Amino acid sequence: MPPSAREAANEQRRRLHHEADVVVVGAGIFGCAIAFALARQGRSVLLLERWLKEPDRIVGELLQPGGVAALKKLGLGDCLEGIDAIPVTGYSVIYYGQAVGIPYPLNAGADLGSTGGDTKGNGEKPSRPEGRCFHHGRFINQLRQACAREPNITIVETEVTKTITGTHNPQVLGVESTTRNPKTGLREKGYYFAHLTIICDGYASNFRKQYINRKSVVKSRFYALELIDCPMPTPNYGIVILGESAPVLLYQIGTHETRALIDVPENTPTASPAAGGVRAHLRNVVLPSLPKQVQPCVEAALADGKIPRSMPNSWLPPSTQTEPGVVVLGDAMNMRHPLTGGGMTVAFSDVVILSSLLSPERIPQLGDTAAVRRAMKEFHWRRKGLSSIINILAQALYSLFAANDSQLKALQRGCFAYFQKGGNCLDGPVGLLGGIIHQPMVLVYHFFAVALLAIWLVIKEV
Incomplete structure (x- = not known):
């Protein structure tokens, strides 16, 4: 069957019979990105969202350079255009009135591709990688519009209420939802079926307690x-x-x-x-x-x-899941303090990794639960290169910056003095923070360096 005919047949199957290769619950940051990535691989995707109006949230407004690079790798870089997004080139820490600027490192371009990079012998100065700040709702609308243009995606405004499990085995077969009938105003039940259900319904997930044993x-x-x-x-x-x-x-x-x-x-x-x-x-x-x-x-x-x-x-540590036919991802599975603005960067990086592991070349049929389970196990190990850094930094820096005892205050002073030294004392930490450096041992090195400097400052004071 020609690709266009197959896409038309799959679209009719999604629209009339509510059947697809993948059901994605939640059209937010993670949901839109994974739906788009899988659809680009030829998967048939149902993207379900309870409310398709432009969201109005106060977080999810800063995307680090590593997240910008991942977004471009997914083919969604254009979503940052036309929303009055502001370039971000680094951080500034103001400590009791003293300020130190921490720009993103110049030599990070090789890892980030088009988000910045060194010169290629043309005489131009190297550019720093950039993040973006924006209104969250405008960015979400761009992601949803990108999904709506994909012939392999059907977006449905419906509120998912529970998962559907087979009668003879525990495999999840899809979801049940309620949809408002525009003619009567009443909510009617609906059922959506797929080989794989991806739940990414955000920080206030309704499904977390069902599939994850940890609480935020x-x-x-x-x-x-x-x-x-x-x-x-x-x-x-x-x-x-x-x-x-x-x-x-x-x-x-x-x-x-x-x-x-x-x-x-x-x-x-x-x-x-x-x-x-x-x-x-x-x-x-x-x-x-x-x-x-x-x-x-x-x-x-x-x-x-x-x-x-x-x-x-x-704060919600990540969890591996073994339920056949369903995975819980995004903020529903892993959260960290938003102080460092790393949440969306982790999400887009996760989608890059997961979409490659679930590609048709590796798993022709997503109904192969054993293959999906192996892919998810590999996913949770591969994501640690970035997610562990962002998670640890977010929690540790918040504990440090919100310090209310003398020992942590001393470490806080040491951290600021470390930033004031410049050079690698800036490039390493901000490279980790920006999702540019994916090496946990670099984080360990800088943690010990800050601690030793703080101890030295205390000794000098005494």
Whole structure:
């Protein structure tokens, strides 16, 4: 059968009989990317999402250079165009008013391909790799539109309620959902079947407890403000502000908009109801620690009298799964503190790895559960090169930057002094942070170097 005829037959099968090679639950970052990647391999894909309106979220707005490279490798690089995305060329850490710039390393281009690189003998200066900041919803819309243009994908607005398991064996055969009938307004049951069901329904997953034995841990929340026409201390940099309060992040998500994410740990005394709540904490503790040029914009954002939108900062270690016919991935399977902005980079990297392991050349039929299980086992080992680095960095840096005891404060001072040294003391850490370096031993080296420097600074003080 010619490819076009086969695509038409598969489309009719998806639309009329709700059958495909793959059912993907959740049209977010991971769901759109894996649906697109598998469809490009010739798989028939049903992409199910409960709400296809443009999402309005306060995280998932910073994509590191490693994530940009993975996105381009998947053929989705154009999704960063036309959404007023802002280039990001590094980080700036402001420690009690002192600032140090940490640009992405110049020699990273060979690993990142078109996101940056060294010269090729043409006399031009090497360019630094770049990340991107943007409105999350605009980026999601671009990903969904890319999926909608793929002839091997059918997108359905429906709310998945449970998985369907065979009566004679435990294999998952698909999912059950409810869909609103536009004529009657009533919700009607529907059933979608596939050889493989990929569940990626986000941080608040409804299916995690069914297939994963671990629970997410939340120790703080990010409260978000949108600052208008805010003068950035370091343009085109992600900014981390450290002081008496927990970390504050600043990054520009549009020509006129800057996102401020303010971390508030659980049981913070100055954010308790008796002390005036979160707004009092933001005004009395956080605001004075911010750069002077930023403070008026924060005051304006707080002027509406409302408690800013917030989101839990979750930690969920990754899990391998052995259930036949189904896998849980994305934030539903693995989360880390969003301080380092590495979540989307891990997701796109995971899709690159997984799509290669599930390719028709390796697994002709996804109904071969034994082959899929072997592929998933390899996937969980191969992803560690990047995911372990991002996960460890996110949790360790948050514990360090939110330090509230003398020993961690000493280590915090050592970390900032390490950044001030420049050179490899910058290139290594920011290369790891940006998803550029995939070598865990580099992380170990810099951790020990920071610890030794912190000890030396304490000895000098004593």
